Amino acid sequence: MLAPGGRRRRGRALAVAGGALLAAALAGVAVGAVGLPFGGVVSSLLAHVGVHVGTPLPPVEDAILVQWRLPRVVLSALVGGVLALAGASYQGVFRNPLADPYLLGAAAGAGLGATVMIGWGPTQLGPLGTVPAAAFVGSLTGVGLAYALGSVASRQGGGSATLLLAGVAVSSFLTAGQSLAQQAHAEDLRQIYSWIMGQLGTAQWSDVVLVLPYMAVSVTVLLVSGPVLDVLAVGDDEAATLGVRPRRVRLVVLLAASLGTASAVAVSGLIGFVGLVVPHVVRRLAGASYRTVLPVSLVGGAAFLVLADLVARTALAPAELPIGVVTAFVGAPFFAALLRAGGGRAR
Amino acid sequence: MLARTRSSRQALRALLVTLALTATAACGSSSSGGAAPSSPSPAASTTASSPSADAFPATVTADNGPVTVAARPKAIVSLSPTLTDMLFELGAGSQVKAVDALSDVPKEAPRTTLSGFQPNAEAIAGYAPDLVVVSYDIGGLVSALGKLKVPVLLLGAPRTIADSYTQELALGRATGHVAEAQRVADATRAQIAEAVASVPKGAAPGRVYHEVDQTYYSVTSATFIGDLYRQFGLVNIADSAPQAAGGYPKLSAEFVVKAAPTLIVLADEGCCHQTAATVAARPAFATIPAVATHRVLAVDDDTASRWGPSLGVFADKIAVILTAAR
Numbered sequence: 001m002l003a004p005g006g007r008r009r010r011g012r013a014l015a016v017a018g019g020a021l022l023a024a025a026l027a028g029v030a031v032g033a034v035g036l037p038f039g040g041v042v043s044s045l046l047a048h049v050g051v052h053v054g055t056p057l058p059p060v061e062d063a064i065l066v067q068w069r070l071p072r073v074v075l076s077a078l079v080g081g082v083l084a085l086a087g088a089s090y091q092g093v094f095r096n097p098l099a100d101p102y103l104l105g106a107a108a109g110a111g112l113g114a115t116v117m118i119g120w121g122p123t124q125l126g127p128l129g130t131v132p133a134a135a136f137v138g139s140l141t142g143v144g145l146a147y148a149l150g151s152v153a154s155r156q157g158g159g160s161a162t163l164l165l166a167g168v169a170v171s172s173f174l175t176a177g178q179s180l181a182q183q184a185h186a187e188d189l190r191q192i193y194s195w196i197m198g199q200l201g202t203a204q205w206s207d208v209v210l211v212l213p214y215m216a217v218s219v220t221v222l223l224v225s226g227p228v229l230d231v232l233a234v235g236d237d238e239a240a241t242l243g244v245r246p247r248r249v250r251l252v253v254l255l256a257a258s259l260g261t262a263s264a265v266a267v268s269g270l271i272g273f274v275g276l277v278v279p280h281v282v283r284r285l286a287g288a289s290y291r292t293v294l295p296v297s298l299v300g301g302a303a304f305l306v307l308a309d310l311v312a313r314t315a316l317a318p319a320e321l322p323i324g325v326v327t328a329f330v331g332a333p334f335f336a337a338l339l340r341a342g343g344g345r346a347r
Numbered sequence: 348m349l350a351r352t353r354s355s356r357q358a359l360r361a362l363l364v365t366l367a368l369t370a371t372a373a374c375g376s377s378s379s380g381g382a383a384p385s386s387p388s389p390a391a392s393t394t395a396s397s398p399s400a401d402a403f404p405a406t407v408t409a410d411n412g413p414v415t416v417a418a419r420p421k422a423i424v425s426l427s428p429t430l431t432d433m434l435f436e437l438g439a440g441s442q443v444k445a446v447d448a449l450s451d452v453p454k455e456a457p458r459t460t461l462s463g464f465q466p467n468a469e470a471i472a473g474y475a476p477d478l479v480v481v482s483y484d485i486g487g488l489v490s491a492l493g494k495l496k497v498p499v500l501l502l503g504a505p506r507t508i509a510d511s512y513t514q515e516l517a518l519g520r521a522t523g524h525v526a527e528a529q530r531v532a533d534a535t536r537a538q539i540a541e542a543v544a545s546v547p548k549g550a551a552p553g554r555v556y557h558e559v560d561q562t563y564y565s566v567t568s569a570t571f572i573g574d575l576y577r578q579f580g581l582v583n584i585a586d587s588a589p590q591a592a593g594g595y596p597k598l599s600a601e602f603v604v605k606a607a608p609t610l611i612v613l614a615d616e617g618c619c620h621q622t623a624a625t626v627a628a629r630p631a632f633a634t635i636p637a638v639a640t641h642r643v644l645a646v647d648d649d650t651a652s653r654w655g656p657s658l659g660v661f662a663d664k665i666a667v668i669l670t671a672a673r
Contacts, residue, residue, distance in 0.1 A: 033602040060634050064601040067630030186464035187449060191618060194562055194597075201599055202562055204630060318602040319592030320563075 006289060010296070013286035017299035021077065024306040028073040029065070031310060033318040036061055045070075067204070075203040075211075076309040077302035079264040080274055082215050084301020086257035086264075087275030088282070088293050089222050092229035093253050094160050100276035101261040104167035104254070108174035109142020110135040110265040114195050115178045119185035131195065132210070132266035138174075139262035146170040147254065160236075160250065197322035198271035200309050211263040218260030222294060225253050229290035273327040274301055274308075277335050284338055304331070400525040407517040411489050411501040419523040420478035424471055426463035427482035430502060431456050432655040433515050434480070436531045439522040445474045451649070452657070468492055478521060504654060506594070507574045511654040512536065531656060538659030542666035543578050553669070555581040556598075556608035556637070557651070558626075560615045563598040570594045571654045579665060584608055604631045610669065611637040612644045614651035621645070644668045 029045070030038050036057060043054035044062050057065060086101035093099070102108075117134035149170060150163035182192055228249050232239045236246040261275075278301040279293055286292050305327070312326045406415045422444040425431040431450035434443055440455070447461045461470060463483060468491035471479060479492055480500045492499045500521060502514045512532035519528020555576045557566045565585040566572045573583050573594070584606040588596035615621045623643035632638055650661050 033599045034605040060604065060607075060631065063631035063634065064604050068599075068601045068604070183465055186462055188618065189464060190564070191560060194560070194564070199562055201597065313599055316589050316592045316596070318598055318606075319588035319596035320599055 006287065006292070009287055010289075010292040013282070013292060013296045014299065017282075017296050017303060021299050021303035021306070024303045024310070025073055025077065028076070028306045028310045029069055031314055032064075032069050033313060033320075034061070034064055036065060041065060071205045071208055072200055072203040072309065073306055074208050075267060076200050076306045078208065078211065078215055079200070079268045079271065080278075080305020080308075081298045081302035082218060082260040082264045083271065083275040084278035084282075084297040084304070085219060085222050085294060086261045087301075088279035088290070088297040089225070089229070089253050089257040090275075091279055092232065092290050092293075093250050093257075094164060095233060095235075096160075096164065097280065098276075099164075101257060101264075102270070102272075102275065103164070103171075104146040104258065105142030105170040105174055106139045106258055106261045106265065107142075107270050108171040108178065109145075110139035110262070111196060111270065112174045112178040112181065113138020113141075114269075115181045115185075115188075115192050118188050118191050118195070119181055132207075135269075136262045136266040139265050140258060142170055142174050143254070143258040143262075145174075147251075163250075194322070195269045196324075198269040198324035198327075200268055200323055201313070201320055203267070207267045211267050214259050214263040218256045218263070219298065221256035222253065222260070223298070225249070225256075226289075226291040226294045229253070229294075233290070268323070271305070271324050271327055273324075273331045274305055277331050278304055281335065281338060400520070401523040403523065405520050405523075407500065407520045409500040409517060410503050411484070411499065414498050414500055414521070416478055416498050416521045418477070420476075420521070422474065422476050423478045423480065423522065424461070424474050424476040425450060425456075425480045426461060426466055426471075427480060427502070428452065428463075428649065429504075429653040429655045430480045430482060430500075430514075430518065432653065432657060433518050433531070434522065436656045437515065437519050437522070437524045437528045439518070439524050442522060444476060452653075468495070472497065480518065505571050506569050508536075508539070508571050508578070508654070508658060511571055511658065515655070535656050535659045539575070539578060539662040542659075542662035543580075545666045546579060546669045548580070553579075553581045553609040554584055554606060555579075555610045555612065556584050556603055556606065557612045558615055558621065559595060559651075561619050561621050561625075563600060563603065564595055565598050567594050567596065571658070572651060575658065575662060575665070578662075579669065581610065600629065600631075604635060607634075607636055609636045609640070610642045610644070610665075611635070612646060612651065612665070614646060614648055616645040617648040642668055 030036070030041050039054055040057040040061065044056040044065055046053055047056045048066060056062060083101055087099070090099040090101055090103055091097060094103075113134035113136075114131050117131050121130050121134070146167040147163065150166035153166060154162040182189065228244055231242050231244045232246060232249060239246050279297045282293050282296045282300055286296050308326045308330055309323055311330060312321045312323045315321055403419050404415050404417045406413050408414075421442055423434065423439065423442050424445045425434060425443060426447045428447070428450045431443070431446045432452045434440060435453050435456060440453070443457060445459045445461060446456045447463045448458060449463065450456050450458060461467070463481060464485060466481070466485055466488045468488055471492065472495050476497055478498050478500070480502065481488060482501070482503050484501050489499045489501055500517065502517065505511045505514065512535070515528045515532045516525070519525045557572060557576070559565060567585045567588065568574065568577050568583050573585070576583050584603070585596055585598060587606070588598065611626060613621050613626065622645055623638075623641065626632055626643055627638050637643055644664060646661065646664060650657055650664075
């Protein structure tokens with residue numbers, strides 16, 4: 001159980017993150033490449049839920065709002081939230097601050113899957129349908145390979161460090177495969193590049209519907225593992241004496257986190273930085289207990305990516321920047337400032 | 348962490364390649380005549396229709412500066428589909444020894460596994476070329492071949508169609524086909540002019556959206572494709588993008604819907620299976636005038652990415668869809 005002080009702190013952190021998400025979402029819906037009057041946006045949104053006040057937007061603008069901008073904001077929130085939550089979980093499982101959702105081959109596998117599909121994909125299906133599927137399968141395959149290799153190796157001793165090394169080996173191998181595939185299809189370089197840099201620009205409601213079930217499962221499992229991760233933080237042997245089975249916990253959390261990561265990657269490509277840094281920011285501001293870090297990372301990650309996407313689509317409007325560039329460009333200085341402000345405090 | 352580093356390094360490499368492509372394209376225009384179509388370029392100025400115009404040694408100006416070809420080349424290697432097409436059109440086909448894997452026009456071009464995107468100087472040298480023509484200087488290829496004393500003409504994607512004629516004349520001078528090169532350039536110019544003239548002038552200028560892929564990459568008027576649309580008097584919706592976004596900005600669905608183009612050209616039929624039907628099925632796209640009046644033109648990726656003689660065919664297709672009664 002959290003101490004009453006800790007619970008209050010978590011409540012406050014959640015409220016702040018929730019407020020940030022709400023503000024980011026409102027800004028994200030109101031601002032875009034096409035200027036829409038704020039009053040009209042609000043009236044239109046209300047009209048869609050059956051409340052008729054003010055003058056809603058004309059049909060074309062309404063379609064822009066509801067069919068393009070809204071799903072994009074929702075998908076950004078889902079992807080950002082899940083990546084940050086998965087990153088926090090990975091950091092907990094491995095007790096390693098450098099862990100992120102792409103650590104065990106999820107990114108490399110997804111990259112290979114997407115590249116192969118872009119290069120050799122079936123012609124009767126649009127890439128919008130086949131590339132996400134290939135990335136999803138590739139992502140899970142990458143993590144599966146790393147886990148299998150890690151388990152075999154750790155039987156000869158090792159533990160979580162062995163799994164990390166297995167992840168590194170599998171990632172390198174799959175990345176090499178991706179480079180090879182890319183070399184064979186150099187004419188698709190721009191498409192592959194654009195996928196690797198991450199994209200939310202083609203988000204539609206169908207994408208949201210597609211990933212929501214997987215993400216819901218992942219988020220539920222991860223959120224309830226917070227207390228166990230706190231126990232695991234004291235070390236495998238100590239955790240075992242407290243009744244936690246480290247291997248099983250690690251497997252379940254990794255499975256759930258990887259499922260979430262794979263769904264995020266499938267619809268958005270490789271968006272770096274969110275999964276690594278958001279949990280650290282949360283830890284600095286709200287404390288290190290996973291019962292706090294996990295839910296606040298979920299909400300904070302959502303707010304961060306919605307905001308990053310807003311920058312990506314307005315900084316050079318009507319042109320767009322790759323979302324991966326923005327997350328690092330905006331996030332890195334912020335994180336650096338935070339590290340500086342944190343000064344001597346340990347992670 | 349290493350995994351991340353790996354993937355970002357990979358992204359970086361892809362980025363560098365993209366930058367190289369952009370830089371080459373930019374140099375292409377600046378050194379081969381700039382944006383002023385009427386100014387005689389250095390390459391064009393060396394050409395005269397007297398027999399001595401084909402004399403060697405010949406010096407032509409390419410994106411990599413003045414290049415001297417000592418004797419009429421007999422073993423040309425082309426790493427650019429556009430330049431391959433130009434070489435055969437202007438009658439230098441029999442002098443071409445090897446072309447890259449993507450040079451599929453004309454059919455009789457001696458296709459090899461050479462790549463213009465990941466060029467291998469040693470493999471190119473293996474063909475003992477006396478002239479190499481490329482559109483992208485990737486991995487220091489031009490200087491590597493220069494060390495082997497092989498003359499290299501770097502002729503990248505131009506920013507105007509006039510620049511592409513200049514490239515044709517440079518190729519003609521370097522291969523000993525000045526008069527034919529002039530004829531090919533004149534024929535393309537005439538074909539485009541005829542296509543433009545065949546379209547009745549409407550009250551208001553049309554608006555065009557050119558789709559490079561379904562993530563809304565487009566082209567501005569600062570590209571040879573954009574120049575073609577400008578010749579048709581079309582307003583390019585991508586021109587609203589700030590210059591910082593480059594000649595190939597990435598737009599968004601909401602912007603395209605709002606911009607309400609009257610003509611949509613899909614250059615992503617081959618790569619990405621986009622057709623008039625898939626575009627019409629996108630949310631809110633049915634409201635776009637081009638979709639409502641069936642003015643959605645799907646061209647194969649090659650037509651819209653090559654700046655050689657095939658531009659005339661592209662112009663004809665645009666004229667047909669603009670003229671068709673709806």
